Amino acid sequence: MSRARTLVLALGVLAGAEGRAQEPGALSGDVPAANAPAWLAGHRFSVYLPAGAQVYLSDTRTAGGIGGGVGLRDTFQERFILQVDATYHMLVGNSVVLRAGAGIQRRGVYTPAVLVTLSTFVGDRLTFLTPAHPSVPVVPPYALGLQLAPLRFTYEGMQVSLAEVGIGAGLEFPGVGFAYRLGVLEVSIPLE
Amino acid sequence: MNRLFVFVPVLLGALWSVSCSKSLIDNAQVEAIRPLVEQVEQQRLMDFVVEVTNVRKSKEEQPLDCALLGRSPNSSLCSLTRKLSGEILQRRFESAGLRISHQTGGTEPLTTSNIIAELPGVTHPEEIILVGAHYDAVYQGADDNTSGTAAMVEMARILSQYKFDRTIRFVGFDLEELGLIGSLRYADTIKGERIYSSIVFDGIGYYDFTPGSQRSMPGLPTPEAGDFLTVIADELSHPRAAELFTLNERLGLMKVVPILVPRDGTFTMGGALQRSDHSSLWAVGHPAMFLTDTANFRNPHYHRPTDTVDTLHPEMFRKAVQVSLAAVALWAGGPR
Numbered sequence: 209m210s211r212a213r214t215l216v217l218a219l220g221v222l223a224g225a226e227g228r229a230q231e232p233g234a235l236s237g238d239v240p241a242a243n244a245p246a247w248l249a250g251h252r253f254s255v256y257l258p259a260g261a262q263v264y265l266s267d268t269r270t271a272g273g274i275g276g277g278v279g280l281r282d283t284f285q286e287r288f289i290l291q292v293d294a295t296y297h298m299l300v301g302n303s304v305v306l307r308a309g310a311g312i313q314r315r316g317v318y319t320p321a322v323l324v325t326l327s328t329f330v331g332d333r334l335t336f337l338t339p340a341h342p343s344v345p346v347v348p349p350y351a352l353g354l355q356l357a358p359l360r361f362t363y364e365g366m367q368v369s370l371a372e373v374g375i376g377a378g379l380e381f382p383g384v385g386f387a388y389r390l391g392v393l394e395v396s397i398p399l400e
Numbered sequence: 401m402n403r404l405f406v407f408v409p410v411l412l413g414a415l416w417s418v419s420c421s422k423s424l425i426d427n428a429q430v431e432a433i434r435p436l437v438e439q440v441e442q443q444r445l446m447d448f449v450v451e452v453t454n455v456r457k458s459k460e461e462q463p464l465d466c467a468l469l470g471r472s473p474n475s476s477l478c479s480l481t482r483k484l485s486g487e488i489l490q491r492r493f494e495s496a497g498l499r500i501s502h503q504t505g506g507t508e509p510l511t512t513s514n515i516i517a518e519l520p521g522v523t524h525p526e527e528i529i530l531v532g533a534h535y536d537a538v539y540q541g542a543d544d545n546t547s548g549t550a551a552m553v554e555m556a557r558i559l560s561q562y563k564f565d566r567t568i569r570f571v572g573f574d575l576e577e578l579g580l581i582g583s584l585r586y587a588d589t590i591k592g593e594r595i596y597s598s599i600v601f602d603g604i605g606y607y608d609f610t611p612g613s614q615r616s617m618p619g620l621p622t623p624e625a626g627d628f629l630t631v632i633a634d635e636l637s638h639p640r641a642a643e644l645f646t647l648n649e650r651l652g653l654m655k656v657v658p659i660l661v662p663r664d665g666t667f668t669m670g671g672a673l674q675r676s677d678h679s680s681l682w683a684v685g686h687p688a689m690f691l692t693d694t695a696n697f698r699n700p701h702y703h704r705p706t707d708t709v710d711t712l713h714p715e716m717f718r719k720a721v722q723v724s725l726a727a728v729a730l731w732a733g734g735p736r
Contacts (some may be wrong), residue, residue: 263619270619300619300669301662332662335638336621337645343424344638344660 266385271333273299301332351376351387365398534576548601565733583677636687
Protein backbone atom coordinates (compact mmCIF):
# COMPACT_ATOMS: atom_id res chain seq x y z
CA MET A 209 0.00 0.00 0.00
CA SER A 210 1.35 3.42 -0.88
CA ARG A 211 2.21 5.91 1.88
CA ALA A 212 -0.42 8.30 0.54
CA ARG A 213 -3.13 5.66 0.75
CA THR A 214 -2.03 4.76 4.27
CA LEU A 215 -2.27 8.39 5.31
CA VAL A 216 -5.73 8.79 3.75
CA LEU A 217 -6.88 5.66 5.55
CA ALA A 218 -5.54 6.93 8.87
CA LEU A 219 -7.30 10.25 8.43
CA GLY A 220 -10.49 8.42 7.52
CA VAL A 221 -10.30 6.30 10.68
CA LEU A 222 -9.85 9.43 12.78
CA ALA A 223 -12.70 11.22 11.07
CA GLY A 224 -15.05 8.23 11.15
CA ALA A 225 -14.47 6.99 14.67
CA GLU A 226 -16.99 8.63 16.94
CA GLY A 227 -16.04 7.35 20.37
CA ARG A 228 -18.44 9.09 22.71
CA ALA A 229 -19.75 11.37 20.02
CA GLN A 230 -21.82 14.35 21.10
CA GLU A 231 -23.50 17.16 19.32
CA PRO A 232 -21.31 20.16 18.47
CA GLY A 233 -21.78 22.94 20.95
CA ALA A 234 -23.10 20.67 23.65
CA LEU A 235 -19.75 19.54 25.01
CA SER A 236 -18.21 20.81 28.19
CA GLY A 237 -15.94 23.76 27.38
CA ASP A 238 -17.63 24.70 24.12
CA VAL A 239 -18.65 28.31 23.74
CA PRO A 240 -22.35 28.32 24.79
CA ALA A 241 -24.56 29.41 21.90
CA ALA A 242 -26.63 31.69 24.11
CA ASN A 243 -23.66 33.80 25.36
CA ALA A 244 -21.56 34.18 22.25
CA PRO A 245 -21.75 35.27 18.64
CA ALA A 246 -23.09 32.65 16.29
CA TRP A 247 -19.74 32.20 14.56
CA LEU A 248 -18.21 31.01 17.81
CA ALA A 249 -20.68 28.20 18.25
CA GLY A 250 -18.90 24.86 18.39
CA HIS A 251 -15.48 26.34 19.05
CA ARG A 252 -13.50 25.40 22.10
CA PHE A 253 -10.45 27.47 22.94
CA SER A 254 -7.69 26.15 25.10
CA VAL A 255 -4.18 26.95 26.22
CA TYR A 256 -1.69 24.13 25.94
CA LEU A 257 1.79 23.62 27.32
CA PRO A 258 4.04 21.41 25.18
CA ALA A 259 7.40 20.02 26.33
CA GLY A 260 9.91 17.93 24.44
CA ALA A 261 12.63 18.10 21.81
CA GLN A 262 12.64 19.73 18.42
CA VAL A 263 15.51 19.99 15.99
CA TYR A 264 16.16 21.20 12.47
CA LEU A 265 19.01 19.57 10.55
CA SER A 266 20.43 20.39 7.15
CA ASP A 267 23.84 20.50 5.50
CA THR A 268 24.08 24.16 6.36
CA ARG A 269 22.23 24.59 9.66
CA THR A 270 21.39 22.92 12.97
CA ALA A 271 18.84 24.48 15.31
CA GLY A 272 16.61 23.52 18.21
CA GLY A 273 17.12 21.39 21.28
CA ILE A 274 15.02 20.56 24.30
CA GLY A 275 12.49 22.79 25.99
CA GLY A 276 8.88 23.78 26.38
CA GLY A 277 6.41 26.54 25.65
CA VAL A 278 2.84 27.66 25.36
CA GLY A 279 0.19 27.59 22.66
CA LEU A 280 -3.39 28.55 21.86
CA ARG A 281 -5.76 26.02 20.29
CA ASP A 282 -9.18 26.28 18.75
CA THR A 283 -11.04 22.98 18.49
CA PHE A 284 -14.13 23.19 16.28
CA GLN A 285 -16.95 20.70 16.71
CA GLU A 286 -14.59 18.53 18.74
CA ARG A 287 -13.07 17.52 15.45
CA PHE A 288 -11.05 20.19 13.71
CA ILE A 289 -7.98 21.82 15.23
CA LEU A 290 -6.26 25.14 14.59
CA GLN A 291 -3.33 26.04 16.84
CA VAL A 292 -0.29 28.24 17.24
CA ASP A 293 2.52 27.87 19.74
CA ALA A 294 5.93 29.15 20.73
CA THR A 295 8.48 26.91 22.42
CA TYR A 296 11.84 27.81 23.88
CA HIS A 297 14.70 25.39 23.23
CA MET A 298 18.24 25.11 24.49
CA LEU A 299 21.20 22.98 23.50
CA VAL A 300 22.27 24.72 20.32
CA GLY A 301 22.18 28.09 22.04
CA ASN A 302 18.80 29.64 22.82
CA SER A 303 16.09 29.41 20.21
CA VAL A 304 12.34 29.73 19.87
CA VAL A 305 10.26 27.61 17.54
CA LEU A 306 7.11 29.33 16.26
CA ARG A 307 4.61 26.84 14.92
CA ALA A 308 1.15 26.93 13.40
CA GLY A 309 -0.88 23.79 12.85
CA ALA A 310 -4.17 22.57 11.51
CA GLY A 311 -5.63 19.09 11.80
CA ILE A 312 -8.27 16.74 12.99
CA GLN A 313 -8.82 14.62 16.06
CA ARG A 314 -10.98 11.70 17.09
CA ARG A 315 -13.96 12.57 19.27
CA GLY A 316 -14.41 11.26 22.80
CA VAL A 317 -11.99 10.54 25.62
CA TYR A 318 -9.32 8.93 23.49
CA THR A 319 -8.61 11.74 21.02
CA PRO A 320 -5.59 10.97 18.86
CA ALA A 321 -4.88 13.69 16.35
CA VAL A 322 -2.96 14.45 13.20
CA LEU A 323 -1.90 17.94 12.16
CA VAL A 324 -0.15 19.69 9.32
CA THR A 325 2.34 22.16 10.78
CA LEU A 326 4.49 25.06 9.64
CA SER A 327 7.43 25.79 11.95
CA THR A 328 10.22 28.31 11.97
CA PHE A 329 13.30 28.25 14.17
CA VAL A 330 14.21 31.71 15.43
CA GLY A 331 17.31 32.63 17.44
CA ASP A 332 20.60 30.81 17.96
CA ARG A 333 21.70 28.06 15.64
CA LEU A 334 24.83 26.45 14.24
CA THR A 335 25.69 27.38 10.66
CA PHE A 336 28.00 25.45 8.37
CA LEU A 337 29.56 27.11 5.36
CA THR A 338 29.74 24.95 2.26
CA PRO A 339 30.55 25.63 -1.40
CA ALA A 340 26.79 25.83 -1.99
CA HIS A 341 26.29 28.12 1.02
CA PRO A 342 29.46 30.22 1.36
CA SER A 343 27.92 32.91 3.56
CA VAL A 344 25.62 33.08 6.56
CA PRO A 345 21.95 32.76 5.51
CA VAL A 346 19.60 35.47 6.77
CA VAL A 347 16.30 33.58 6.52
CA PRO A 348 15.54 31.44 9.60
CA PRO A 349 15.06 27.72 8.96
CA TYR A 350 11.43 26.68 8.45
CA ALA A 351 9.68 23.39 7.83
CA LEU A 352 6.33 22.21 6.60
CA GLY A 353 5.46 18.98 8.35
CA LEU A 354 3.12 16.44 9.78
CA GLN A 355 2.53 15.75 13.45
CA LEU A 356 0.97 12.67 15.00
CA ALA A 357 -0.41 12.57 18.54
CA PRO A 358 -1.30 8.91 19.09
CA LEU A 359 -1.65 9.01 22.89
CA ARG A 360 -3.96 11.95 23.43
CA PHE A 361 -6.80 11.97 25.91
CA THR A 362 -9.57 14.47 26.67
CA TYR A 363 -11.74 14.67 29.76
CA GLU A 364 -14.08 17.55 30.47
CA GLY A 365 -12.09 19.85 28.26
CA MET A 366 -8.71 18.99 29.82
CA GLN A 367 -6.33 17.26 27.48
CA VAL A 368 -3.14 15.29 27.99
CA SER A 369 -0.95 14.06 25.14
CA LEU A 370 2.10 11.84 25.40
CA ALA A 371 4.78 10.84 22.90
CA GLU A 372 3.85 13.06 19.98
CA VAL A 373 6.04 12.75 16.92
CA GLY A 374 6.48 15.09 14.02
CA ILE A 375 8.56 15.38 10.89
CA GLY A 376 8.88 18.18 8.37
CA ALA A 377 11.01 19.52 5.58
CA GLY A 378 12.15 22.95 4.46
CA LEU A 379 14.09 24.28 1.50
CA GLU A 380 17.67 25.52 1.88
CA PHE A 381 18.17 26.91 -1.66
CA PRO A 382 19.90 24.69 -2.63
CA GLY A 383 19.15 21.59 -0.60
CA VAL A 384 16.62 20.44 1.94
CA GLY A 385 16.51 20.50 5.71
CA PHE A 386 14.49 18.23 7.94
CA ALA A 387 12.74 19.06 11.19
CA TYR A 388 12.04 16.44 13.82
CA ARG A 389 9.84 16.81 16.87
CA LEU A 390 9.31 14.56 19.85
CA GLY A 391 6.68 15.81 22.26
CA VAL A 392 7.17 14.21 25.63
CA LEU A 393 4.13 15.72 27.33
CA GLU A 394 1.48 18.26 26.45
CA VAL A 395 -1.22 19.49 28.79
CA SER A 396 -4.14 21.50 27.51
CA ILE A 397 -6.46 23.61 29.69
CA PRO A 398 -9.77 24.95 28.34
CA LEU A 399 -10.47 28.65 28.37
CA GLU A 400 -13.92 29.05 29.89
CA MET B 401 -3.82 28.84 -1.81
CA ASN B 402 -1.68 27.10 -4.42
CA ARG B 403 -0.09 30.41 -5.31
CA LEU B 404 0.75 31.00 -1.67
CA PHE B 405 2.54 27.66 -1.45
CA VAL B 406 4.65 28.66 -4.44
CA PHE B 407 5.13 32.29 -3.47
CA VAL B 408 6.47 31.78 0.08
CA PRO B 409 9.37 29.43 -0.81
CA VAL B 410 10.25 31.55 -3.84
CA LEU B 411 10.34 34.72 -1.71
CA LEU B 412 12.54 33.00 0.85
CA GLY B 413 14.78 31.76 -1.96
CA ALA B 414 15.12 35.26 -3.35
CA LEU B 415 16.09 36.62 0.05
CA TRP B 416 18.57 33.79 0.36
CA SER B 417 20.14 34.54 -2.98
CA VAL B 418 20.62 38.16 -1.97
CA SER B 419 22.37 37.08 1.22
CA CYS B 420 24.66 34.67 -0.63
CA SER B 421 25.55 36.71 -3.65
CA LYS B 422 27.81 39.27 -2.00
CA SER B 423 31.39 39.02 -3.26
CA LEU B 424 33.54 38.94 -0.16
CA ILE B 425 36.98 39.32 -1.73
CA ASP B 426 38.01 40.90 -5.01
CA ASN B 427 40.52 39.48 -7.46
CA ALA B 428 43.18 42.08 -6.71
CA GLN B 429 43.22 41.03 -3.05
CA VAL B 430 43.55 37.37 -3.96
CA GLU B 431 46.40 38.04 -6.37
CA ALA B 432 48.21 40.24 -3.85
CA ILE B 433 48.09 37.46 -1.28
CA ARG B 434 48.96 34.56 -3.59
CA PRO B 435 52.76 35.19 -3.59
CA LEU B 436 52.82 35.02 0.21
CA VAL B 437 50.87 31.78 0.21
CA GLU B 438 53.32 30.23 -2.24
CA GLN B 439 56.20 30.91 0.15
CA VAL B 440 54.94 28.45 2.75
CA GLU B 441 57.50 25.64 2.83
CA GLN B 442 56.39 22.16 3.74
CA GLN B 443 59.92 21.11 4.67
CA ARG B 444 60.37 24.01 7.08
CA LEU B 445 57.11 23.11 8.81
CA MET B 446 58.12 19.49 9.18
CA ASP B 447 61.67 20.40 10.26
CA PHE B 448 60.29 22.48 13.09
CA VAL B 449 58.06 19.64 14.26
CA VAL B 450 61.03 17.24 14.12
CA GLU B 451 63.23 19.64 16.10
CA VAL B 452 60.68 20.17 18.87
CA THR B 453 59.55 16.57 19.15
CA ASN B 454 63.18 15.42 19.25
CA VAL B 455 63.78 17.68 22.22
CA ARG B 456 60.79 16.18 24.01
CA LYS B 457 61.82 12.65 23.04
CA SER B 458 65.42 13.09 24.18
CA LYS B 459 64.37 13.79 27.76
CA GLU B 460 66.39 17.00 27.70
CA GLU B 461 63.27 18.58 29.04
CA GLN B 462 61.81 17.51 32.36
CA PRO B 463 58.03 17.19 32.54
CA LEU B 464 56.01 18.96 35.19
CA ASP B 465 56.04 17.28 38.57
CA CYS B 466 52.98 15.10 38.52
CA ALA B 467 52.81 14.83 42.28
CA LEU B 468 52.57 18.61 42.59
CA LEU B 469 49.70 18.58 40.10
CA GLY B 470 47.85 15.97 42.11
CA ARG B 471 47.61 13.64 39.13
CA SER B 472 47.93 9.88 38.94
CA PRO B 473 51.32 8.79 37.57
CA ASN B 474 49.45 7.17 34.68
CA SER B 475 47.94 10.44 33.54
CA SER B 476 49.07 11.74 30.16
CA LEU B 477 49.57 15.09 31.87
CA CYS B 478 52.55 13.60 33.71
CA SER B 479 54.45 13.86 30.42
CA LEU B 480 53.65 17.54 29.93
CA THR B 481 56.61 19.64 28.81
CA ARG B 482 56.95 23.24 27.72
CA LYS B 483 60.18 24.98 28.68
CA LEU B 484 62.54 24.03 25.83
CA SER B 485 59.83 24.06 23.19
CA GLY B 486 58.97 27.58 24.36
CA GLU B 487 62.59 28.60 23.97
CA ILE B 488 62.72 27.20 20.44
CA LEU B 489 59.52 29.07 19.58
CA GLN B 490 60.92 32.32 20.95
CA ARG B 491 64.18 31.95 19.00
CA ARG B 492 62.24 31.49 15.77
CA PHE B 493 60.18 34.59 16.42
CA GLU B 494 63.37 36.51 17.14
CA SER B 495 65.01 35.31 13.95
CA ALA B 496 61.99 36.66 12.04
CA GLY B 497 62.81 40.06 13.52
CA LEU B 498 59.63 40.35 15.56
CA ARG B 499 59.30 42.32 18.78
CA ILE B 500 59.16 39.79 21.63
CA SER B 501 57.60 40.07 25.08
CA HIS B 502 56.31 37.73 27.78
CA GLN B 503 53.15 37.76 29.80
CA THR B 504 53.75 35.84 32.98
CA GLY B 505 51.53 34.90 35.89
CA GLY B 506 50.57 32.41 38.56
CA THR B 507 52.49 30.59 41.23
CA GLU B 508 54.43 27.31 41.19
CA PRO B 509 53.78 24.76 39.86
CA LEU B 510 51.29 26.56 37.61
CA THR B 511 53.33 29.60 36.59
CA THR B 512 52.78 30.52 32.97
CA SER B 513 54.81 32.43 30.44
CA ASN B 514 52.96 33.34 27.26
CA ILE B 515 55.36 34.25 24.44
CA ILE B 516 54.24 37.27 22.42
CA ALA B 517 55.73 38.38 19.10
CA GLU B 518 54.47 41.39 17.20
CA LEU B 519 54.66 42.77 13.70
CA PRO B 520 53.37 46.34 14.17
CA GLY B 521 50.81 47.67 11.73
CA VAL B 522 51.57 50.71 9.60
CA THR B 523 48.29 52.64 9.44
CA HIS B 524 46.14 51.01 12.16
CA PRO B 525 48.63 49.56 14.65
CA GLU B 526 46.00 49.61 17.40
CA GLU B 527 43.92 47.05 15.51
CA ILE B 528 45.25 43.55 16.06
CA ILE B 529 45.14 40.26 14.23
CA LEU B 530 45.96 37.66 16.85
CA VAL B 531 47.45 34.29 15.90
CA GLY B 532 47.75 31.85 18.78
CA ALA B 533 48.79 28.28 19.56
CA HIS B 534 49.78 26.55 22.76
CA TYR B 535 53.36 25.37 23.00
CA ASP B 536 53.03 22.97 25.91
CA ALA B 537 52.38 19.35 24.98
CA VAL B 538 51.94 15.86 26.37
CA TYR B 539 54.24 13.11 25.11
CA GLN B 540 55.89 14.22 21.84
CA GLY B 541 52.83 16.21 20.79
CA ALA B 542 53.62 16.33 17.09
CA ASP B 543 50.07 17.18 16.10
CA ASP B 544 48.91 18.56 19.47
CA ASN B 545 50.28 21.11 19.27
CA THR B 546 53.70 21.34 17.64
CA SER B 547 51.85 21.57 14.33
CA GLY B 548 50.16 24.74 15.61
CA THR B 549 53.39 26.36 16.79
CA ALA B 550 55.11 25.38 13.52
CA ALA B 551 52.32 27.18 11.67
CA MET B 552 52.95 30.34 13.71
CA VAL B 553 56.68 30.20 13.08
CA GLU B 554 56.29 29.77 9.33
CA MET B 555 53.69 32.52 9.13
CA ALA B 556 55.94 34.82 11.15
CA ARG B 557 58.86 34.10 8.80
CA ILE B 558 56.86 35.04 5.71
CA LEU B 559 54.69 37.86 7.02
CA SER B 560 57.63 39.64 8.65
CA GLN B 561 59.01 40.33 5.17
CA TYR B 562 56.07 42.64 4.46
CA LYS B 563 54.22 45.56 5.99
CA PHE B 564 50.52 45.51 6.89
CA ASP B 565 47.94 48.08 7.94
CA ARG B 566 47.06 46.26 11.14
CA THR B 567 49.30 44.72 13.77
CA ILE B 568 49.85 40.97 13.55
CA ARG B 569 50.48 39.47 16.97
CA PHE B 570 51.61 35.88 17.54
CA VAL B 571 51.04 34.38 20.97
CA GLY B 572 52.44 31.08 22.19
CA PHE B 573 50.13 30.05 25.01
CA ASP B 574 51.44 28.19 28.01
CA LEU B 575 49.70 25.35 29.90
CA GLU B 576 46.71 24.83 27.64
CA GLU B 577 46.72 21.16 28.49
CA LEU B 578 46.08 21.84 32.15
CA GLY B 579 42.93 23.86 31.45
CA LEU B 580 43.70 26.82 29.18
CA ILE B 581 45.61 28.43 32.02
CA GLY B 582 47.98 30.53 29.94
CA SER B 583 45.37 31.83 27.51
CA LEU B 584 42.89 32.66 30.28
CA ARG B 585 45.55 34.76 31.98
CA TYR B 586 46.49 36.37 28.70
CA ALA B 587 42.89 37.13 27.72
CA ASP B 588 42.44 38.97 31.01
CA THR B 589 45.17 41.40 29.99
CA ILE B 590 43.76 42.34 26.59
CA LYS B 591 40.14 43.13 27.44
CA GLY B 592 40.49 46.74 26.31
CA GLU B 593 42.36 46.03 23.09
CA ARG B 594 40.90 46.18 19.60
CA ILE B 595 41.14 42.63 18.31
CA TYR B 596 39.99 42.67 14.69
CA SER B 597 40.29 38.93 14.33
CA SER B 598 41.94 35.93 15.97
CA ILE B 599 42.83 32.44 14.91
CA VAL B 600 43.97 29.76 17.30
CA PHE B 601 45.64 26.57 16.08
CA ASP B 602 45.38 23.34 18.01
CA GLY B 603 46.31 20.25 16.02
CA ILE B 604 46.31 21.04 12.31
CA GLY B 605 48.59 18.32 10.93
CA TYR B 606 46.64 15.06 10.99
CA TYR B 607 44.53 14.01 7.97
CA ASP B 608 43.07 10.71 6.88
CA PHE B 609 41.36 10.26 3.51
CA THR B 610 39.82 6.90 4.45
CA PRO B 611 36.00 6.95 4.49
CA GLY B 612 34.81 6.54 8.05
CA SER B 613 37.96 8.05 9.54
CA GLN B 614 36.13 11.13 10.81
CA ARG B 615 33.88 11.02 13.85
CA SER B 616 31.56 13.77 14.89
CA MET B 617 28.82 14.79 17.28
CA PRO B 618 25.06 14.64 16.71
CA GLY B 619 23.88 17.71 14.84
CA LEU B 620 27.15 18.40 13.07
CA PRO B 621 27.03 17.45 9.37
CA THR B 622 30.62 16.28 9.05
CA PRO B 623 32.31 14.67 6.02
CA GLU B 624 33.03 10.96 6.41
CA ALA B 625 36.75 11.24 5.72
CA GLY B 626 39.10 13.25 7.89
CA ASP B 627 40.46 15.21 4.95
CA PHE B 628 39.46 18.73 5.97
CA LEU B 629 40.32 21.60 8.28
CA THR B 630 37.63 22.66 10.73
CA VAL B 631 37.12 26.32 11.60
CA ILE B 632 34.97 27.03 14.65
CA ALA B 633 33.95 30.69 14.83
CA ASP B 634 31.98 32.72 17.36
CA GLU B 635 29.36 35.18 16.14
CA LEU B 636 31.78 38.14 16.08
CA SER B 637 33.94 36.08 13.72
CA HIS B 638 31.23 34.94 11.31
CA PRO B 639 32.22 37.47 8.61
CA ARG B 640 35.89 36.55 9.00
CA ALA B 641 35.10 32.84 8.76
CA ALA B 642 33.16 33.47 5.54
CA GLU B 643 36.17 35.41 4.20
CA LEU B 644 38.58 32.62 5.11
CA PHE B 645 36.28 30.09 3.46
CA THR B 646 35.93 32.17 0.29
CA LEU B 647 39.64 32.94 0.13
CA ASN B 648 40.44 29.24 0.41
CA GLU B 649 38.00 28.46 -2.40
CA ARG B 650 39.53 31.15 -4.60
CA LEU B 651 43.04 29.89 -3.94
CA GLY B 652 41.93 26.28 -4.45
CA LEU B 653 43.78 24.97 -1.42
CA MET B 654 41.88 22.40 0.64
CA LYS B 655 38.54 21.36 2.07
CA VAL B 656 37.58 23.71 4.90
CA VAL B 657 34.51 23.15 7.09
CA PRO B 658 33.53 26.27 9.04
CA ILE B 659 31.19 25.78 11.99
CA LEU B 660 29.68 29.09 13.02
CA VAL B 661 28.42 29.11 16.59
CA PRO B 662 25.91 31.59 17.99
CA ARG B 663 27.04 34.49 20.17
CA ASP B 664 30.16 33.65 22.20
CA GLY B 665 29.73 29.90 21.86
CA THR B 666 29.32 29.30 25.55
CA PHE B 667 25.70 28.11 25.29
CA THR B 668 26.33 25.67 22.48
CA MET B 669 26.27 21.91 22.95
CA GLY B 670 27.52 21.98 26.50
CA GLY B 671 30.84 23.56 25.65
CA ALA B 672 31.95 20.82 23.28
CA LEU B 673 33.23 23.41 20.82
CA GLN B 674 35.31 25.27 23.40
CA ARG B 675 38.14 22.83 23.86
CA SER B 676 41.09 25.13 23.21
CA ASP B 677 42.53 28.59 23.80
CA HIS B 678 40.06 30.35 21.48
CA SER B 679 37.41 30.02 24.17
CA SER B 680 39.53 32.16 26.53
CA LEU B 681 39.20 34.96 23.97
CA TRP B 682 35.48 34.28 23.55
CA ALA B 683 35.09 34.58 27.31
CA VAL B 684 36.30 38.19 27.32
CA GLY B 685 34.25 39.19 24.28
CA HIS B 686 36.96 39.06 21.61
CA PRO B 687 36.40 37.42 18.23
CA ALA B 688 38.27 34.15 17.76
CA MET B 689 38.35 31.20 15.41
CA PHE B 690 39.59 27.75 16.28
CA LEU B 691 41.44 25.94 13.47
CA THR B 692 41.82 22.23 14.04
CA ASP B 693 41.97 18.78 12.50
CA THR B 694 39.35 17.90 15.19
CA ALA B 695 41.86 16.10 17.46
CA ASN B 696 40.41 12.89 18.95
CA PHE B 697 37.43 12.97 16.57
CA ARG B 698 39.93 11.95 13.89
CA ASN B 699 43.39 11.38 15.31
CA PRO B 700 43.82 8.02 17.10
CA HIS B 701 47.15 9.26 18.49
CA TYR B 702 45.59 12.17 20.36
CA HIS B 703 47.24 12.51 23.80
CA ARG B 704 49.14 9.28 23.31
CA PRO B 705 52.87 8.47 23.06
CA THR B 706 52.22 7.75 19.37
CA ASP B 707 51.49 11.40 18.51
CA THR B 708 54.72 11.52 16.51
CA VAL B 709 55.95 13.38 13.45
CA ASP B 710 55.51 10.38 11.11
CA THR B 711 51.73 10.46 11.65
CA LEU B 712 51.36 13.94 10.18
CA HIS B 713 50.27 14.57 6.59
CA PRO B 714 52.87 17.11 5.37
CA GLU B 715 51.01 18.30 2.27
CA MET B 716 47.68 18.88 4.01
CA PHE B 717 49.49 20.42 6.96
CA ARG B 718 51.16 22.88 4.57
CA LYS B 719 47.82 23.72 2.97
CA ALA B 720 46.25 24.42 6.36
CA VAL B 721 49.05 26.89 7.05
CA GLN B 722 48.59 28.46 3.62
CA VAL B 723 44.88 29.03 4.23
CA SER B 724 45.63 30.61 7.58
CA LEU B 725 48.39 32.82 6.25
CA ALA B 726 46.20 34.04 3.41
CA ALA B 727 43.41 34.97 5.82
CA VAL B 728 45.72 36.77 8.22
CA ALA B 729 47.30 38.74 5.38
CA LEU B 730 43.84 39.73 4.13
CA TRP B 731 42.61 40.85 7.54
CA ALA B 732 45.82 42.72 8.26
CA GLY B 733 45.15 44.80 5.16
CA GLY B 734 48.13 43.87 3.15
CA PRO B 735 50.65 43.20 2.02
CA ARG B 736 51.73 46.75 1.38
